[in-house]
Amino acid sequence: MKLINWYLSLILVLSFTSCKKMDSTYSQYVVKGGITYTGKAKSPMAYSGRNRVKIAWLRGxxxxxxxxxxxxxxxxxxxxxPIPVSGDTISVVINDLPEKAYSFIIKTYNNRGDSSIPVELISGSYGERYQSQLLSRPINQLALNKDDKIVIDWGNADITNGAVYTEIKYTDISGxxxxxxxxxSEAASSLSGVKWEMPFQYRTVFKPDSLTIDDFYTDYTTSGLIxxxxxxxxxxAFSTEHDSGTNGVKNFIDGTAGTRWHSRAGGSSYPHYATIDMGAERTINQFGVWRTTFENGGDNRAPNKIQFLTSLDNITWTDQGIFDxxxxxxGEQTFLLPLKPKARYFKFVGVSGPENNMVIGEISAYGL
Structure with a gap:
């Protein structure tokens, strides 16, 4: 019994000694009173920009x-x-950042130097490399309608790189x-009240991501022929048509050279003509004419001599010339009218060709 008590006493002494040695080993790492952390940045956000990033968070x-x-x-x-004494949001813009992705660490402090748990944000800055990839949205067709509205049919926008809209600078009728x-998202648009005698300029605006603080722009392009x-x-009015379907004269103004106007085969001969009412008085600068591509990628039964006549009233006609x-x-072949006549009506005439009948694709007019 005495031997057992002696062993128990020895174990207690050794345990006490070991605990004191362990306390001595780790005491240097113990902070008296514990570690104090300040409140961390609350709901932080990072906003990309042109060689800069804006970081903001809510006051905690x-x-x-x-x-x-x-x-x-x-x-x-x-x-x-610095954290101001009032206000709900803290923000800062970090400028002069080279174009790349960034990891930002936010830590807050009190006047004793105590810091918060760090908060990480991922963002990036954009620069010349991104700018150089941007493509302006093209205009497929620019037209003036009878109501004096500019009608624009747009090509595809570079939405992959963040195209959001096209900006148009123009002069209205008051100057x-x-x-x-x-x-x-708008495939076609129209502008009213435009002083369409003057060219306008347009460019495409990009946002590289949904949180950007800066817009990016392509260079301005000046509008072309209307x-x-x-x-x-x-x-x-027209001379003849082979039938009113795939060979009808209506195909001559349907907007594509892939259809055709075929004069009556047999019993018709040159000249072949069509008279068009444009619906409003216009100044015509030039005409465009296409042969048809309806069959075999192109049809050489088109005329080799054509003529244009113009009129204000469909009664008195002015000859604008015969052209090769x-x-x-x-493809489109263009024919300038040096006199730039004012007209509401014009007449296309196929003057001569390789056969008695005529096959033609499309006609357009340009002007103001």
């Missing part, structure tokens, strides 16, 4: 926080952000400079 509940530090580039770079913004909107046109037409090539 800790009244002792008086400063924050934001670190990036593995804590090599930093900025100090005032105006700006319109056309969303990329076509006269064929949706307002009517054919009011290359019936062996596809």
């Amino acid at each position: 509940a800790d009244p002792n926080v008086n400063v924050a530090k934001i670190f990036w580039n593995n804590f090599i770079d930093s900025v100090v952000v 005032t400079a105006k700006t319109a913004r056309i969303p990329t 076509s006269l909107d064929k949706r307002d046109w009517k054919i009011i 037409f290359n019936r062996l090539i596809n």
Whole structure:
């Protein structure tokens, strides 16, 4: 019994000694009173920009926080952000950031130097590399309709890189400079009150991501020739047509050279003509004519000589000249009218060709 008590006493002594040695080993790492953390940045957000990033967060509940530090580039770079005594949001814009992705670390501090748990945000800055990839949204067709509205048929926008709208600068009929913004979701648009005698300029606006603070722009492009909107046109007279379907004269103004106007085969001969009412008086600068591509990629039965006549009233006609037409090539062939006549009506005449009948694709007019 005495031997057992002795062993128990020895074990107690050794245990006490071991605990004292362990306390001595770790005592240097113990902070008296514990570690104090300040309130961390609340609901932080990072907003990308052009060689800059904006960082913002909500004021927390800790009244002792008086400063924050934001670190990036593995804590090599930093900025100090004073915390004002009032206001709900703290924000700072970090400028002169090379174009790349960044990891930002936010830590808040009180006047004793106690810091918060770090908060990480991922964002990035955009610059010349991104800018160089941007493509302006093209205009497929620019037309003036009978109501004096500019009608624009748009090409595809570069939405992959963040195209959001096209910005148009124009002059209205009172001479005032105006700006319109056309969303990329809009395939066609119209502008009223435009002084269409003057060219306008347009560019595409990009946002690289949904949280960006900066817009990016393509260079301005100046509008080109304005076509006269064929949706307002009517054919009011013609020589012949083979039938009113795939060979009808209506195909001559339907907007594509892939259809055709075929004069009656057998019993018809040159000249072949069609008279068009444009629906409003216009100044015509030039005509465009296409041979048809309806069959075999191109039809050489088009005329080799064509003529244009214009009229204000469909009674008195002015001859604008006879022109050579290359019936062996596809695509638009343009014919300038040096006198730039005012007209509501015009007449196309096929003067001569390789056969008695005529096959032709499309006609357009350009002007104001």
